[in-house]
Amino acid sequence: MSTVAANALGVAGSGLQDVAASEASLRRFLHGLPGVDQVGLEARAAALGTRSIKTTAKAYAIDLAISMIDLTTLEGADTVGKVRALCAKGRTPDPTDPTTPRVAAICVYPDMVATAKAALEGTDIQVASVATAFPAGRAALPVKLADTADAVAAGADEIDMVIDRGAFLSGRYLDVFNEIVAVKEACKRPDGSSAHLKVIFETGELQTYDNVRRVSWLAMLAGADFIKTSTGKVAVNATPPVTLLMLEAVRDFRAATGVQVGVKPAGGIRTTKDAMKYLVMVNETLGDDWLTQHWFRFGASSLLNDLLMQRQKLATGRYSGPDYVTVD
Numbered sequence: 255m256s257t258v259a260a261n262a263l264g265v266a267g268s269g270l271q272d273v274a275a276s277e278a279s280l281r282r283f284l285h286g287l288p289g290v291d292q293v294g295l296e297a298r299a300a301a302l303g304t305r306s307i308k309t310t311a312k313a314y315a316i317d318l319a320i321s322m323i324d325l326t327t328l329e330g331a332d333t334v335g336k337v338r339a340l341c342a343k344g345r346t347p348d349p350t351d352p353t354t355p356r357v358a359a360i361c362v363y364p365d366m367v368a369t370a371k372a373a374l375e376g377t378d379i380q381v382a383s384v385a386t387a388f389p390a391g392r393a394a395l396p397v398k399l400a401d402t403a404d405a406v407a408a409g410a411d412e413i414d415m416v417i418d419r420g421a422f423l424s425g426r427y428l429d430v431f432n433e434i435v436a437v438k439e440a441c442k443r444p445d446g447s448s449a450h451l452k453v454i455f456e457t458g459e460l461q462t463y464d465n466v467r468r469v470s471w472l473a474m475l476a477g478a479d480f481i482k483t484s485t486g487k488v489a490v491n492a493t494p495p496v497t498l499l500m501l502e503a504v505r506d507f508r509a510a511t512g513v514q515v516g517v518k519p520a521g522g523i524r525t526t527k528d529a530m531k532y533l534v535m536v537n538e539t540l541g542d543d544w545l546t547q548h549w550f551r552f553g554a555s556s557l558l559n560d561l562l563m564q565r566q567k568l569a570t571g572r573y574s575g576p577d578y579v580t581v582d
């Protein structure tokens with residue numbers, strides 16, 4: 255067991271189940287986690303980013319990355335036609351090469367869930383819906399729960415909620431915890447099954463690495479199925495050091511509790527080179543257990559295009575050009 259996990263159990267005393275019994279106990283636990291060594295974290299992330307992947311492994315890694323994409327459109331200008339086109343692209347990323355894998359999910363706003371669900375019928379591609387007043391998360395809890403329930407009722411397989419950053423940054427950890435628990439409850443369907451819950455931190459707004467470690471533990475303790483870096487809507491989105499910190503958190507959480515949680519970096523990941531760096535990080539930090547779409551995703555709107563271009567280059571020795579792989 256790593257130091258962080260051992261420390262977590264030590265701080266929790268009798269175990270982790272009572273950590274959120276009160277604001278004071280939750281604060282004691284989160285502030286008892288070891289402080290993040292910023293220099294060390296950034297050096298580890300940079301070192302992992304320099305590993306090169308050779309040709310055969312690269313072909314495998316490109317296909318793996320494609321299969322891990324939550325292909326995303328989250329624009330005010332989204333239309334039914336655009337979402338259908340995105341779903342068609344997710345189903346058949348390269349119409350000239352049927353060996354190309356499908357993406358993991360299509361990620362949309364709640365009002366586009368039914369459209370995406372219908373367009374993906376007959377596939378195992380998941381429909382992920384953002385919810386809880388995405389991206390700012392500024393709404394009353396009943397509104398956030400209704401937003402979530404609406405997406406689930408429309409057929410969402412996965413819910414990407416945002417945390418209340420204002421509450422977290424003002425130290426109201428229990429409010430954030432309880433909100434995640436309530437949203438998880440709203441993910442339940444009448445048949446007893448449940449949409450998977452991804453919890454978005456908007457790490458670019460959380461100020462410190464210590465906060466990223468704390469919010470990771472908070473969300474996992476509250477029942478997050480996945481922890482996700484960003485909305486893609488602020489200046490700083492996914493970064494390698496923040497993602498590495500979150501990978502270490504899920505590793506330590508599993509060591510402490512036996513529960514496995516997925517990780518989704520999102521926002522600003524656009525190139526094959528970037529995707530390869532993230533896959534190396536997952537492999538080196540967590541190993542095979544997390545190297546599938548069930549436990550690792552890329553939240554990205556345009557990464558697929560670059561992966562397809564690189565895939566064609568590996569197969570044919572030449573680029574087909576960006577026009578060949580765009581959605582429209």
Ligand SMILES: O=C[C@H](O)COP(=O)(O)O
Nearest residue numbers: 486520521522553554555
């Ligand atoms: O969750 C996914 C992000 O919103 C997509 O961000 P991106 O457009 O920078 O790839």
